[in-house]
Amino acid sequence: MGSQKRIAKELAELTESPPDGIIVELANESNLYEWKVFMDGPEDSPYHKGRFELKLTLPTEYPFKPPTVSFVTKIYHPNVTNDDKGSMCLGMLKADEWKPSSRLSAVLEFARSLLGEPMPDDAVEGRIAEQYREDRKRYEEIAREWTRKYAGGAASS
Amino acid sequence: MKLDQFLAMEAGSDHDGVIDLRGLEYISDYDDHLMCPICHCPFIRPVRLGCDHVFCQTCLNFAIRTFADGPDNFTCPTCRAPTRDVYLNVPRLLTNMCDDLPVRCPFSSEGCKEVVPRGHIQSHADKYCEYKLMDCPSPSCEEKTRKKDLSTEGKCMHELHKCLRCDTDIMEQDYEEHVKYLCPSLKTTCPDCQVTVFRKALREHIDACPEAIHPCAASKYGCPIKMKRAELGAHEQSCPLITMGPYFEAQNARLDSMEHTVRHLQQRNEILDDGLASIRSTLFESSRAFSAPNNNNDALASTSTATNSSNRRRSSITDPDSSTNPFTNATTYLLSLHESLREEVAQLSHAITDLDARASMAIMNECLRLKEDMAHTNAAVNSVRMQVQWLMNPRLHQGQRAQNGNDSRSATSAGAGAGVGSSNSGPVPIPGLLRPRRLSDTGREGTKL
Numbered sequence: 001m002g003s004q005k006r007i008a009k010e011l012a013e014l015t016e017s018p019p020d021g022i023i024v025e026l027a028n029e030s031n032l033y034e035w036k037v038f039m040d041g042p043e044d045s046p047y048h049k050g051r052f053e054l055k056l057t058l059p060t061e062y063p064f065k066p067p068t069v070s071f072v073t074k075i076y077h078p079n080v081t082n083d084d085k086g087s088m089c090l091g092m093l094k095a096d097e098w099k100p101s102s103r104l105s106a107v108l109e110f111a112r113s114l115l116g117e118p119m120p121d122d123a124v125e126g127r128i129a130e131q132y133r134e135d136r137k138r139y140e141e142i143a144r145e146w147t148r149k150y151a152g153g154a155a156s157s
Numbered sequence: 158m159k160l161d162q163f164l165a166m167e168a169g170s171d172h173d174g175v176i177d178l179r180g181l182e183y184i185s186d187y188d189d190h191l192m193c194p195i196c197h198c199p200f201i202r203p204v205r206l207g208c209d210h211v212f213c214q215t216c217l218n219f220a221i222r223t224f225a226d227g228p229d230n231f232t233c234p235t236c237r238a239p240t241r242d243v244y245l246n247v248p249r250l251l252t253n254m255c256d257d258l259p260v261r262c263p264f265s266s267e268g269c270k271e272v273v274p275r276g277h278i279q280s281h282a283d284k285y286c287e288y289k290l291m292d293c294p295s296p297s298c299e300e301k302t303r304k305k306d307l308s309t310e311g312k313c314m315h316e317l318h319k320c321l322r323c324d325t326d327i328m329e330q331d332y333e334e335h336v337k338y339l340c341p342s343l344k345t346t347c348p349d350c351q352v353t354v355f356r357k358a359l360r361e362h363i364d365a366c367p368e369a370i371h372p373c374a375a376s377k378y379g380c381p382i383k384m385k386r387a388e389l390g391a392h393e394q395s396c397p398l399i400t401m402g403p404y405f406e407a408q409n410a411r412l413d414s415m416e417h418t419v420r421h422l423q424q425r426n427e428i429l430d431d432g433l434a435s436i437r438s439t440l441f442e443s444s445r446a447f448s449a450p451n452n453n454n455d456a457l458a459s460t461s462t463a464t465n466s467s468n469r470r471r472s473s474i475t476d477p478d479s480s481t482n483p484f485t486n487a488t489t490y491l492l493s494l495h496e497s498l499r500e501e502v503a504q505l506s507h508a509i510t511d512l513d514a515r516a517s518m519a520i521m522n523e524c525l526r527l528k529e530d531m532a533h534t535n536a537a538v539n540s541v542r543m544q545v546q547w548l549m550n551p552r553l554h555q556g557q558r559a560q561n562g563n564d565s566r567s568a569t570s571a572g573a574g575a576g577v578g579s580s581n582s583g584p585v586p587i588p589g590l591l592r593p594r595r596l597s598d599t600g601r602e603g604t605k606l
Contacts, residue, residue, distance in 0.1 A: 005179050006196050063195060064223050064234070100220065100234040101194030 003062045007032045010104045019109050033058045037069075037108060041151070042116040046143035047075070050151030054088075054111070056104070066098035069111055076139075076146040078118045078129035089124045090114070160221060160228050163204075163243040176279055181260040184272055191255055194235055195220060199255040199275070203247045208238040211247055264288040267303055306330045375399045436491075443490050 011032070014024040021040035028034060035056040041047025053072040059065040071086030081087045090111060091097060123129035131139045158166075179198045191199045195216035202214040210233050212220070224231050232239050256276030262269040263278070269288035273281050282289055287305035295313030302315075317326040320335060322342035327335045343356045350368035363369060367387040373380040374389075375398035382392055393399055 005198075009197055061223055064220060099194070099237075103197075 003058075003060060004032055006063060007058060011035070014105055014108075019105055019112075021112060022108050024108070027055070033060065033062075039108070039112055039115070041147060042112060045116045046140040047077075047115050047147050047151070050147035052115075052151050056108075063100040063102075066093045066095060067104065067107065069093065069107065074146060074150040076128065076143040077115065078120050078123040078125050078132050079114055081124050082128070087124070088114075089122060091122065158243050158245065160231060160241060160243060164218060164221060164228065176263055176282055178275060178278075181263060181275065181278065182265070183275075184259045184261060187258050188254075191251070191258075199258055200247075200251065201255070203251060203255070205244045205247045206233050206238075206240045207242045207244075208233045208236050208240060210235045211251065217243070262286055262288070264290065302330060373399075375402055378402060378405055439491065439494060440487060443487075443494070 011024065011026070014022075018024060021042065023038040025036050026032065026034070027036045035058070037054040037056055039052045039054055041050040041052065050073075052075060055070050055072050056067055057070075058067045069088045069090060071080050071088060074082075074086065076082075079089050088111065090107070092102060092107065092110060118129075118132055120129035120132045128139065131142075178201045179196060183199070187199050193200050193203075193211075193213045193216050195212055198213070200211060200213055203211045204214050204217055205211050206217075212234070220234050221228050221231050230239065231241075256274060258275050259272050260275045260278055262271040262273070262281060264282070264286055267288040267290065269286055271281060271286065287303065289304045290301040291304050291307055293300050293302055293313050293315060294307070295315075298313045298315050300315040313329075315328050315330070318329055318332055319325070320327050320332075320340055320342075323340050340356075344353050345356050345359055346353050347359065347362055347366055347368075349363070349366050349370070352362070352366075354362045365386075368385055370383055371386045371389055373382045373384075373396055374393055375396055376383075378398045378401065380396055380398040382396070384392060
């Protein structure tokens, strides 16, 4: 009951004054619990000029349980799994670290900042994390290539 | 107040007619500190936890009920401090600040323009708001009426009346407005040609009115002329842009289709590019593989980038056998590479099944060992139990004997050791014989408790 009002409120805030490079909409007009998020890759990162689609799923117990964030668009990143799920590892979304007072806009902004500065120590893709640490140039090359290939769209031209 | 008392307090406090303060539209931005961390609204009936964090009463109640570890281990949703107490007294300042926030009347969709402090919205809606929706006074009618439209005689305002002029059914409460402004049978005048027409026909008339100013039909191609419709016909006869119109259309269509093909080609090009890149990389690999044994002093192979020209040159330099016909060789090489890759995949799958079997074996072994260990532990526990029983036997006997024994003996034992008197198992009958035992017993009990 309470969750719907809170979600509607946060959605209204996000659509009215969206954070930099983030666009939010409902995946399905009748379902408040599934959001579609479009995130522009931050400048100074290999994901620049890419537009990534993310899925944000809210539990019915929101805000007492954390939401889950996953990448629909494929992305080469140490903190995003490289399978078709694209699950993202965010520290603040773990059940024991989540606080009901956290805002979804903060979650999304944090996710975007993670694109700019990956956290190889908290990685889900060990191989990419290793490459990020040891061969930064190659990592950026591949990330840029993937961005062009999967998240390009009109922005790549 | 304890948590369970708090939970019980909430039940039954919601009833009809109370405005939902969370659904209100707040006119100004409010301070984040006035916001409940759970519902993100300004606090509504705030309560406080032991750690000084404040929440709405309903929100906290909801939080406690949905808390995963049960109400007994509830922790503050903000700081996670374990908490067992709720305080209903929060600083009056906080309540006042929240109640002072201006909100729009919940009946603004009905026409109420009022903006009042939140603390007064309930009384505004109850007493003053003219737009509040009330039940129709007629018991058979389900409709709602605005308070100001409610007739004094308690008459139902939803009866349908036929408009005398346009033959549509109109509710009584809307009748006046309909007759004055909305009825389609009312006449009106065209703003351009001053002809009087029916209101419902006005739109049609404006589309055809000869006096209305209208742009030239070629305005989308850039003709700037706007004139009255009657004169526009003469202009359109001579307008050069209209004669060009069909040509423009055709060009547009051609452009569209070309864009479409270009997009197709771009996609195909990308696919081919990818394919080419992969072929190039395999060729590069192969040439390196050939060159390594053939001429080790070829520094070029290890350092230069994989551009197309250098690649081809390298393959011709390093591979003298294939220089006559590089393409067939490349194809056969690719085929063989494919073959070898397939073998590799097969080997890998073998290895995986092997690993799987080994892993399950290892797990089974571990399980067996653990089971054995558990059996050992069980046996040990059993033997300990037996020993304890054996040790307890004399004491039990003593207890029985003590019960059977006479008062004088218990009196002496009470005098002998006051510390033993507290234990239920009873005093020891013959102090001289069993004294050390008794001492050790009391000692053990002391450490246990």
